[in-house]
Amino acid sequence: MDKKNLTIGLAFLAAAAAVFIYGARQQPKAPPAQTPPAVSAPSAAPAPAPAVEQTSAPATLPGDASSPAGPVLAAPPPPPSTEFAALASPKADAVITTLSNEFVEVRFTNFGGAVRDVAIKKYPVAKDDPAPYVFNEIHADPILAFTGIPGLDQSTRFELVSATPAEVVYRAVFEKRLEIIRRYTLAPASGDTGGGDPYRIQHTTTLRNISDHTNPPTWVNLSLGTSSILSATDNGFYLNVASYDGDKPHFTDRNELKGGGFLTNFGIGDARPKAWVQQPGPVVWASVKNQFFASIYTPDAAPAAGVTVRRVNFGVPIPGSSAENIGLTASVKVDLSAIPPGESATIAGKLYVGPKEYTRLSKFEHREDKVMQFDRYFFNRIFLSGIVAPIMNRLMNWIHSGVGNWGVAIVLMTLLLKTVSLPFTLAASRSAKRMQKLQPLMKEIQEKYKDNPNKKNQATMALFKEHKVNPMGGCLPVLITIPLFVAFFAMLQGTAELRFQSFLWAKDLSAPDTIARIPLGFMTLPINILPLLMGATMVFQMRLTPSPSVDNAQAKIFKLMPWIFTIICYNFSCALALYSTINGLFTIGQQIVVNKLTSDEPVATPAAPGGGGKGRGPGGKPVRNVTPKGPRKF
Template identity: 60%
Template sequence: MDKKNTTIGVLLLLAAFASFYFTSRPGPQTTPTGLPVAAAPTTPTTPATPTPATTTPAVPANDAAFAAVVSDNANATVTTLANDYVELRLTDFGGAISDVAFKKYPAAHGSTAPFVFNETHAAPILAFNGFPGLDQSTRFQLVSATPTEVVYRTIFENRIEVTRRYILPAANDASADPYRIRHETTFRNLTAQIAPLPNVVNLGTSALVSSNDAGLYLNVASYDGDKPTVIDRGELEGGGFLNWIGASKNPPKSVIEQAGKVEWATVKNQFFASIFTPEKPGTGIVVRRVELPPLAGTSHTNIGLTGAIRLDLPVLPANGTTSFAGDLYVGPKEYTRLAKFSHNEDKVMQYDRYFFNRIFFSGYVAPALNWLMNGMHSFVGNWGIAIILMTLLLKVVSLPFTLAASRSAKRMQKMQPLMQAVREKYKDNPQKMNQATMELFKEHKVNPMGGCLPVLITIPLFVGFYSMLQGTAELRFQGFLWAHDLSAPDTIGHIFGLPINIMPILMGATMLFQMRLTPSPSIDSAQAQVFKFMPFLFTMICYNFSCALALYSTINGLFTIGQQLVVNKYTQDATPTPLGVPSGTGKSGKPIKNVTPQKK
């Protein structure tokens, strides 16, 4: 492919990433005021007979714009449900899930402690919100507890009996997902009067996963059966492109409520998510910001999100019973796992959320790449090698198109003297110039757009790979060569406070060498300067992306370099000569006077 087509491709990528950067950049953050952290679990007690509900006051919010972070009640009874993948800590305050530990995912690189979702929170997961006397401060009684099931019960104001049941799949249950919990809540009216019910259920609190996490995937989302709706942290902070350039000052919002059909709702960050899929679709979601303690090793503001789903619960009839049930997934954002669910829960991955994702078909490309990468990993057992093999396979598949484009570029390069002669002869007649140029292309069987096809293939693959990597939990803390985490930059040290990332530098070097090998038509000095600067610009843009993306691009570039060397060595097309139509030079190399068909 010639350098003009390469330039078009790179400029499209730059425009796409610039669009992504500006549309997802959060606004300025409020300085945290210091909040309490969830307390340690207490020792479980034996099941008790249901008694009227008791309540304790919740921790007040420090700022009306933020939901309050609450500490587990010191008197709480914590009951545990666990399998080989998760450990749920359920609290009798709210009869809900305090937090969930992921046994397969460490909290930090080299740590044996698991990552804990909802560890610091505004409310336990599936606790009721906004219904005083029957919320997270209400104490339930533990009715029963087995290795796979926990049941809570309370009586609200001597009027409503509330029973909450949690079922976790056993370790040997191959028919169920180990991260998915079945939940049922039943309301029974003990009086002869109708009664309103709590209909807002908490989904948990999501936080940044590391200091490298920019919060681009920290959001609350819902799915209406057609498309997902996403509320970012920046929408609450008053962020956005206009704010970033100073053209607008959107004030922070204390809460965002959105009405509409909800087949499932989620609170998530870059790698983990809490997804609740009710049997009967909900009617909306509620989102608030949460001030959290700074991440380990940092002192800057750490703002999380808490979300809730609004359920479609009718008024409880006199002496009647009603209930709601659903499946709660709390676990890693693994596409191959989520794709097995029946309500398109895999859209949590956000592969096609942004405009630049959609124009490059990332909604189709990224899932295919994820499936291919996981398939390669199942054979080799190393994610870095899996990425290399996947890259090579994609290059082999696209090889016929790339070789055809390379040969076309070589022919175009050798046709430059003929084309220059046409331009000189018809510089005052653009119509005849175009006609003669097209005759040249036709005569020498050169497609002027032939070099574009590899670019049209490469860009969707690159953007799809970028989209896929952003939320692929499988790559978190997976090492390769000197990189200890393929989902983060491969920083090996710092110079004057600036990180030294090797893989993006190698990527830029391969791009630079590749461009020097690529045949190029005659170009002016301004275009030449653009060509020289592009590898450096692209390296700067990708410098702090995950090193898995740079690994993919580097291997792709090395393969392309080898391919171009072969093409340059073995493609020995003769200097183009006219095949019946004078085009500037003949087989003898002497100039041809006429470059257009002679009139009869």
């Protein structure tokens, strides 16, 4: 692979990185929309509640007034027009009921009869902290709570009907006309109850019309939970709301709600923040997620009708940073058919709350693995990341199952991929080396036919054919390397398995391997070793690769590309730099071998004047210089 093709490849990768960076830039600070509730620091998950029916004062159910005429349940109004969704206030008299298995601890609240939060036991909240990460710990609504219906929302007190080690049942009556039964079943760690996965909860809500009036067709909104930036190293690319329509996924980022943007400086677009954004149906599943964790709700029967997305201002900084934490919340719209008196309507579905593990999500029924967003961006799609990234993820997990260390798994996976592509890379390297040796004859052709482009092209192609050189051969490594790099970048950015996994001096493979910081007055410069090693291998690799004939401007670009690429990747996950460094070291060794193998091949140089002209034999045919090195022997 010559320097020209190498630089083209690096330019493509730099462009891809730029797309990721500017496509999901951090939001500027915004004034708080409300006073956030006081939240204590993360702590160990509370002990599970007894797996028996709760003994507490009877819940006060809505509907003390006499039953009015009219529809039993009207459609909810539009969301409030405020810029941010309001955070829920802690309720001192809430009755918390817990379902637990080896992987999660699900805490239910009687207010809304829904999931208050979920502690994910296998994933700590911070490095070397025994407390688990808690999804929806600070929230606008409990997960699966009704939203937007006065008298039937997170403030509605449900009665706890029963609680067993595997199931919780709630009941409430809405305006003496609608009985609501909410049932939640958690799968055991090794069973198949409630959807077959230990992170999945089977949910069923039954609405029975106990009035004398038929309720016309309407809809309700169910909360999907609230998600936020995880840490100072979280770039926000994966903090969004996703839905799947049965054909392709749809994503809504925070930037789509904040308004503004570069073009608004020229009067193009709307600079005003949006109170909400709606994703249209059909919705096979919907999700609120961040970099490593997600809640995913999949209706059992008909798809949902849409998703409403809102921003949340947590009013506190991002952990480990002074930047303001702006998150997202969403609700899914579920249609209800008409409910005659004495009849019932049922809402049922599976709720997943857990880590974004591709090998787990890929087993689900409706492509829930699309929350990984391997092929969300155009650059991912043109390089087939949706196909390559899942293969790399499975390969990395398979290797890890044997070696037990994620850093070693990445190294071995890189070496395996390089070994598989070695024949193509060697062929391309030899072709590039031969191309370099043809440069004198190519210059001669350019000078001879500088006024006749057609003849110049014909003579050049004849030269390639005679010397068995494929002018496109040097592109093969680029065509192999770029898809692998882009797919690996897409794969590791949201892979929960790498979170807080250490390797050598790197404490977290999903974050930069910062070993120190240099104070620079208004900021500090992190010292990240692996990106520097990656840049060094790229510089050395370019010195070893054959140089095409280029002008001074191109030569300067060649020299700058490794440094530009190092700067772009400097604060990305160090797993990416580890992959690139091992890849570069392997390529350097390979290039050294190729250079030695091709150093004794015949060199094409212009022949002495005479015969067919400069560098030509009789008939104008090119002459190969096959004079052996060293003194001639007779």
